[in-house]
Structures are given as C-alpha cells and as structure tokens.
Amino acid sequence: MNKKSKYGKMSRLLSAVMAAVTLSSGFAALSVSADDRAVGVVLYVSPSGDDSAAGTLGAPLRTLEGARDAVRELRRDGDPEGGITVYLREGVYYQPQTLELTEEDSATETCPITYAAYNGESVTVTGGYSLDPSKFTETGDDVKARLVDKKAREKVLAYDLKAEGLDYSYIATNLTGGTRIDSRLYYDGLRGWTGRYPNDDRAAYAYVQFGEDFTGDSFIDPTGRVAEWSKDSIAGARMYGNFNIDYETSNGKVTGYDPETNRITFASETVTKSNGRFFYYNVIEEIDSVGEYYIDENTGMLYFYAPDNYRDIDIRFAVCRDSVINAKVDYYTFDGLTIECGVDNNMLLEGNGNTVQNCLIRDCTDAGIRFVGSGTTIFNNELYHIGGTAVSGRMPNTVYMTHSGTLIDNNLIHDYAEIYRTYNAGIGIGEVAPGYDGGYGMTVTHNEIYNGPHLALSYLCRDALFEYNYIHNVCYEAGDAGAVYDGTWLSNGMVFRNNVIKDINNKFNKFMNPRGYYCDDSGGGKSVYSNIIVNVDGTGIATSGQDNDIHDNILIYAGKEDGKSSIYTDSRSYYKLPGAGMSGWTTSAIFNVSSLNGLWAWLMHPGLNPAYGVEQWAYRYPWTMLLKTTNVYDREDRFVSYAYGDSKVRQNMIYPSSHNIFTTPESRELIYFRDNYFFDSYSEFGFADANGGDYTVADNAPIFELYPGFKPCDFANVGRREVAADS
Structure with missing residues (x-):
C-alpha cells in the first residue's frame, strides 16, 4: 500500500503511456524534457529575467504576464507552425493578481500553447506573499x-x-x-x-453540540470556553459545522453572550437543531x-x-483574491507546475481541449481545478489542501449526445473539502447550471482519493466511465452520503467497474451512515460491477432507480452500522399514495411529476434533458420506452409495474453471511435477484493477501467453483500508474 512510485517524463500522447499500477504512491511534479517535446516556437521565463528581454534561454522574460504578452505579439501575423511552448525556469512566480488568459490568447488544435517547467525544474506559481x-x-x-x-x-x-x-x-x-x-x-x-475550538482532531470529537436549553438561536455554552474570551473576541467569533443535518454545512456568527446565564446567542444561515454540531473559529484566545x-x-x-x-x-499569506490562473482559452497545456494559494480557485479553465498534467495543485480556498468545456484532460497531478472540490467540471448540454472527451486520469487527490465540507468531492463532474445539464461522456480512471470529509466522486454526467480508482478514508463526517454518489436521471448510462472502496467510516454520525456506492433519488441506468468494497459503516451499494445492474461485486463488512445490509434497494421511483410514510417517500409533492425530484420532471425537463425525444436518445436509451407513456399523475397507482425496467442484483459475493440485502416489497417484486452468495469463511474468496491489502482473487479460488462465471475486480490494475519515462 505504501509503495513509492517514481514519476518521469510523459508524452503528450496519453495512449503511449506504458505503466505498472500501484494502489498508493508518492508524487513529484515533473515536466517533460525540453529535448523531448516537439515544439514550434519556444519562449523562456525566469524569476531573474526581464520582460523587455527577447525571451530566449540566455535572455528570459520575467513574469507570466510578460510571457502572455510575448505570445500575443508572436501570433499577431499568424500562428507559428507546431505551436508555442513557454518554458518556466526554476523559482517562484508571485501572482498577487490573477493571470488572465482571455479569448485573445486562445490557441488552436494546430497551434497549441503550453506553459511547462523546463527540464523538470521546480516551478511554483503562487498567489501567496x-x-x-x-x-x-x-x-x-x-x-x-x-x-x-x-x-x-x-x-x-x-x-x-x-x-x-x-x-x-x-x-x-x-x-x-x-x-x-x-x-x-x-x-x-x-x-x-x-x-478554533475544538481543534481539528479526527482522533477526538472535533465539534461542540448546542447543549442545554437550545432555542434555535441560543444555547447554554456546554464547554465554558466563551467565558474566557474578551468582548472583542466574542463579537468576532464565528461558527461552522452541521447545525441541522450531516449533509448540510452551516455558517454562523456569535451575536451575544450573557456571562450571568452562560447563554450564547448566534445567527445562522440554515435551520438549526438541538443535536447540531459546530466549532468556533476566528478567536485569538x-x-x-x-x-x-x-x-x-x-x-x-x-x-x-x-x-x-x-x-x-x-x-x-494568500493575497490573490480570485483564481491564480483564469484561462478562458482553448488548447492550452499546463505541465509540471506547482500552483498554489488562490483565495478562491487555483485554476479556472473555460474552453475546449485544455490539459493540466504533472502538476502540484495545493493550498486554496475553493476548487483546485475548475473547468468548463469539452476535451479537458486532467492527468497525473497531485491535489491537496483544497478548500472545496479538488477537480470540478462542467460540460456542455447533451442535445447532440456527443461525448465530451473529458479524461481525469492517474491523479492523487487527498485532504480536500477542508473548508466547504459537504458536496465538495475529490472529483465532482457534471455541474448543472443554466446552459449546462450535466454533460455527456467522461472517463475517470486510475485515481486515488482519500482524506475527504464527504464524497470522493460525485457526478451528474450521462455515459460516464469510472474504473480502476482507489477510494479510501472518506465520508468521515458524512451522513446520507456515499464515497461515490450520484442521483436522479441525469446520470444514466454510467459504468462503475474495477474500483476499490475501503474504510468508509463516520464517527460523528447523526443521520444515516455513509455508504460505498450510493445511487440516490431514483438514479437509473447504472452498471456497477466487479468492484471490491471493504469496511463500510453504511451499506456497500445502494440503488433506488430503474435499469440498474449490480453484479459481480465483492462486499466485505459492508453495512456494519446499518443493519448489516451489504446491498440496499428501495422503491422511490414508484408513484405512491400520499401519506404512505417514509417507506414510500410518498407525499404528493415528492417523487412525482409536480416536483423536480419526480421521475418525469427529470426526464422531460427541456433544460435538464434537451436530447430527450431525439433519435440519438432513442437509440442510446431504448429502455425509456418501458416507462409509463403519460405524465398524468394517477393517485390510484400504488406503483408502476414496469418502473424498474430491467434492474438486476445478481452474483454478488458478501462476507460475513450474517449480512444481508435490504429490500422493500416493491423492489422484491420487480428487481431481479439471483445468485448472490453469503460467505461464512473469508478464505473462500481466495485472496492473495487480504490482511496485507492484496485482494487479487487467485485463479483457483473456491469462489469459481461456486460460480464459474464470476468476474472479480481486476485488482492488479487498480490505482495510479507508474508513468514510464519517454525514451
């Protein structure tokens, strides 16, 4: 698990990479060699250079803005053949203001522009003084x-x-x-x-609960700490936590303190409950x-x-109050750089055909990399100490059902969502916004993600492929969440295979233990197979939608704190009678046509599914024809008899045998359950060395005697690749 990889030079052609795979690896940000890159025009920049210089190796420019302006001048009479490479020599490039790359700077497919560290030298672009x-x-x-x-x-x-x-x-x-x-x-x-108080210590309980006589906006201080603060500190003290429920973070401000009664009053942006938790911060004492x-x-x-x-x-001290790099351009590559200290994002990319590779992205308040557009490649980077989502992406609308070409591959992502602690994943793709409906097509492979308080992967993109990812030690503050999370009909056509999810535990749980893979809110059209899920407080796999195929997964001690349910199925996609209770999620405003949570509202909304009804949609998702052909809400329907399409839960291997598969009356009737096996003995799996973390299933394992057609996780290829040096 702690094998250290050495990262060398890489070709721009990712298909040329020949690699060995490890589950866990060290990292160093390295660039391609200047001698190995086929370039047209080359410019050089150095912290000791001069922006009035020629930009040669012997007379380099000094700043990134100087390099940008020199590139503009080079292209004034036309793009040079072979593109432009800007080599950054070793040192620190201080960006108190954002480096702005605008439409004027946009490159083309035949003349791409690259900003790269020269010959693997250590280059830091920082918004920090x-x-x-x-x-x-x-x-x-x-x-x-x-x-x-x-x-x-x-x-x-x-x-x-x-x-x-x-x-x-x-x-x-x-x-x-x-x-x-x-x-x-x-x-x-x-x-x-x-x-802050309490300190950020996961080994202890790093929060305070509201305590006695909670009124919604005041409580008796259970810690006695506030009495030790000055009046100025009390006036400036802020609060952050989960005032209401585990999947919603809350911000608050102390508005008063009565030393006679030890009562604190506060203002909150969200609903509060007596069992809410928080910490104080911005207190000098x-x-x-x-x-x-x-x-x-x-x-x-x-x-x-x-x-x-x-x-x-x-x-x-971070002073760049926006992104460190704001690139509204096409066909740019950033290679081998350390980018840090954005007061908001570190990188914002808006355009098509852009690449970030071999970089260290760290120390920012919001996203490490936020991109908008198609053809984005995020390859072989390390991202850590990120305040929000490490890699956040938004792809164009799906009306033409064209694959976005998004590739997120071989990245090491850890210690993220340090500030915005819920719904900020290690990789969060398919953001829905005006003009963007989640997107169509992306590939997320060979990433390792750990140390996040909430989700590791979240997405609303259709036809996404997730494979060979290693996810562990996330959701440690999360309830009603999953290490991998999706929901609704926006993310159909997803394939999740050959991944490992391990050690998903929440010691602060108040509402529903965190799950491994969580298909929420009627999410349909998913294929989840050949994964290994180990040591999860909540259920290992949860499904609630139509046409989901859950098969050939190995689940070990999944559902430990959640009724020992290794796999969970429910029936939220049915039309229900109002007032039927939580077992049906069935008020007239929930999961029906009148609500954006409803089956038909998601499917037929022109902004969310602009391709619905076109020929490409019919060919790609023929199963939608099985759904009810009217959008009239019939209160007499207990459920739609064909609402689950062709859902299957089959040939999953579960240990120990005391664990189970949770079902509802509707899901038992309509989901196809078959050949799920519950093991009494760990040895029956035939793992190479489970105690040592090697879950490779031997070819002669007893599991194949029971189910000769079982397809276990391709464990040897899970995790990050060791990138081969160019010859």
Whole structure:
C-alpha cells in the first residue's frame, strides 16, 4: 500500500503511456524534457529575467504576464507552425493578481500553447506573499495574557502584515456571495486555521453540540470556553459545522453572550437543531496548536503559532483574491507546475481541449481545478489542501449526445473539502447550471482519493466511465452520503467497474451512515460491477432507480452500522399514495411529476434533458420506452409495474453471511435477484493477501467453483500508474 512510485517524463500522447499500477504512491511534479517535446516556437521565463528581454534561454522574460504578452505579439501575423511552448525556469512566480488568459490568447488544435517547467525544474506559481521569517517578533504581554493555553504564550509569534502593504481585511463571502471561512495562511504547504475550538482532531470529537436549553438561536455554552474570551473576541467569533443535518454545512456568527446565564446567542444561515454540531473559529484566545493564527483587523498584526522550524520553511499569506490562473482559452497545456494559494480557485479553465498534467495543485480556498468545456484532460497531478472540490467540471448540454472527451486520469487527490465540507468531492463532474445539464461522456480512471470529509466522486454526467480508482478514508463526517454518489436521471448510462472502496467510516454520525456506492433519488441506468468494497459503516451499494445492474461485486463488512445490509434497494421511483410514510417517500409533492425530484420532471425537463425525444436518445436509451407513456399523475397507482425496467442484483459475493440485502416489497417484486452468495469463511474468496491489502482473487479460488462465471475486480490494475519515462 505504501509503495513509492517514481514519476518521469510523459508524452503528450496519453495512449503511449506504458505503466505498472500501484494502489498508493508518492508524487513529484515533473515536466517533460525540453529535448523531448516537439515544439514550434519556444519562449523562456525566469524569476531573474526581464520582460523587455527577447525571451530566449540566455535572455528570459520575467513574469507570466510578460510571457502572455510575448505570445500575443508572436501570433499577431499568424500562428507559428507546431505551436508555442513557454518554458518556466526554476523559482517562484508571485501572482498577487490573477493571470488572465482571455479569448485573445486562445490557441488552436494546430497551434497549441503550453506553459511547462523546463527540464523538470521546480516551478511554483503562487498567489501567496512569502513572509520573511526574520520579521516575526515576540508577541506582546497583553496578547499573551489572552491566550487560554499557557504553553502557547511562548510559541505564538507576531508579524506586521500592514507594514508589508498587504490587504489583510477579512473576506466574509466567496465569489458567489456565500459565507466562507477566511483561511489564507499556509506554512510548509500546510493549511493554517484561524484560532478554533475544538481543534481539528479526527482522533477526538472535533465539534461542540448546542447543549442545554437550545432555542434555535441560543444555547447554554456546554464547554465554558466563551467565558474566557474578551468582548472583542466574542463579537468576532464565528461558527461552522452541521447545525441541522450531516449533509448540510452551516455558517454562523456569535451575536451575544450573557456571562450571568452562560447563554450564547448566534445567527445562522440554515435551520438549526438541538443535536447540531459546530466549532468556533476566528478567536485569538483559542490559538493553542501549531498552524493556528489570528489577524487583528484593527492593527494588521498576524499572530501565528509557528512550528519550531519556521525559519526554514515557506510561510505564505494568500493575497490573490480570485483564481491564480483564469484561462478562458482553448488548447492550452499546463505541465509540471506547482500552483498554489488562490483565495478562491487555483485554476479556472473555460474552453475546449485544455490539459493540466504533472502538476502540484495545493493550498486554496475553493476548487483546485475548475473547468468548463469539452476535451479537458486532467492527468497525473497531485491535489491537496483544497478548500472545496479538488477537480470540478462542467460540460456542455447533451442535445447532440456527443461525448465530451473529458479524461481525469492517474491523479492523487487527498485532504480536500477542508473548508466547504459537504458536496465538495475529490472529483465532482457534471455541474448543472443554466446552459449546462450535466454533460455527456467522461472517463475517470486510475485515481486515488482519500482524506475527504464527504464524497470522493460525485457526478451528474450521462455515459460516464469510472474504473480502476482507489477510494479510501472518506465520508468521515458524512451522513446520507456515499464515497461515490450520484442521483436522479441525469446520470444514466454510467459504468462503475474495477474500483476499490475501503474504510468508509463516520464517527460523528447523526443521520444515516455513509455508504460505498450510493445511487440516490431514483438514479437509473447504472452498471456497477466487479468492484471490491471493504469496511463500510453504511451499506456497500445502494440503488433506488430503474435499469440498474449490480453484479459481480465483492462486499466485505459492508453495512456494519446499518443493519448489516451489504446491498440496499428501495422503491422511490414508484408513484405512491400520499401519506404512505417514509417507506414510500410518498407525499404528493415528492417523487412525482409536480416536483423536480419526480421521475418525469427529470426526464422531460427541456433544460435538464434537451436530447430527450431525439433519435440519438432513442437509440442510446431504448429502455425509456418501458416507462409509463403519460405524465398524468394517477393517485390510484400504488406503483408502476414496469418502473424498474430491467434492474438486476445478481452474483454478488458478501462476507460475513450474517449480512444481508435490504429490500422493500416493491423492489422484491420487480428487481431481479439471483445468485448472490453469503460467505461464512473469508478464505473462500481466495485472496492473495487480504490482511496485507492484496485482494487479487487467485485463479483457483473456491469462489469459481461456486460460480464459474464470476468476474472479480481486476485488482492488479487498480490505482495510479507508474508513468514510464519517454525514451
């Protein structure tokens, strides 16, 4: 599991990659060699260069803006044959403002443009201002006295941001207007947190519950901590957590504190419940662990609990208040770069035929890479310490049923959704927005995703292929969620095969344990087969829609905390009688034609399914003809007798035998269940070394004697490939 891979140079032609596969790997951002890349015109950039220079190896340009402008000048009389490559020499490229690449800069298929690290040199493009370690000073006695933790009083240092001319004002909202946590300090590549209580410790309970006499907007402080804060700190204290339910995050602000009654009042953006959980942040008194900090907005002083080696590491304060790179272009490649410290996204790509490869993407508040368009390739990158979704994508409408050409392959994604902690996946594709209905066609392969509080993969794209991905240790704060999550009819035609999902556990659970693969809200047309799912609190596979085929999966200790149901089926796609209860999800406003949750509303909505009814749709999804041919809601129908189309749950191997498959009366009648086997002995699987993490099924395993046609997961090829160097 801890085998280290060495990443070498790669060809731009991904099909030429010959690779071995490992489940877990180290990573270094490497570029192609300058000698190996077939290029037309070459420009060079160096932090020690000059933007008035010629842009040659001996006289490089200095900035990315200088390189952009030089490329514009080169193309003024026409595109050069073979494209343009901008080589970045080793060093740090400081971007206090966004690098803007506009339509004027857009490339073409015959003249692509590449920004690449030169010969594998270490290149960092950062929106973070480097703090000079010699300018950290001892904290004054007045501030020391406020710190609750006495040990911290000798560790917390001060830095004058105002004297550096930095904009340190608190950023209360994100670009779309929502409340946000203002997290802008990074040290040695790690995220700093504004003084919080409790600390971010997954080994402990890192939250507070509302406590006694909860009224909806006030409660008795169960911790006693607020009494130790100054009035100014109370006025600036903020709250974040799950005030209502596990799949909805909440932002709040302390609005008052009565020391006589120990009662806190607060304002929240969401509904609150007495068992809601949260943490306080932006409180100077609570700086008590390495990496915590506080900014005094009145003086511009930064107070930072620095690590002992702070003089020897990079400490950066993010100042680029939008994306570090905003590229509204076609046919661009970014290769071998470290891109970091965006106050919102690190990269925003809007266009077609763009590639990000061999890069380190880290330390940002929102998405690591956000793309809009077709033909996007995200290959062989590492993304970590991401505030929101690591890779977020939006593809064009599906009216012509044309594959988007999106490829997300061989990436290492971890420690994401650190700020926006729900519905921000490691890879989240198929965002629905005006003009975008989820998209058609994408391939997600050989990625490793771990350390996320909620989803690893989420999508609303049709005809998506997910295979050879290794997903583990996610959903650790999630309820009614899955390591892999989809829902509704927008994501039909999906294939999920030869993946491993492991160790999906939530110690903070309040509402429904997290699942392995979760097909929610009547999601139909999925094929889920030949996967291995191990050690999941909730059910291993959950299905609720039409024409789903669940087969040849191995499930081990799935459903541990969820009635021991390794596979879960329900009947939410039926029309129901109002008032039938949760077993049917059946009020007149739920899952019927009058609601966007309804079967017909999803299928026939012109904005969500613009291709419905056209010839291409009929050929690709003929099973939709099995559905009821009227959109009249018949309250007398208990269910539509053919609503499940051709759903099957067959030939799945489950251990231990005390686990089960959950069904409803409707799903038992209409889903085809056959040849699912429950093992009494672990050895019957015939794994090579399950205790050591090798779930390869031997050719002579007992499982094949029971079911000769069983097709186990191709475990040897799961996970990231070791990329071969070009010859």
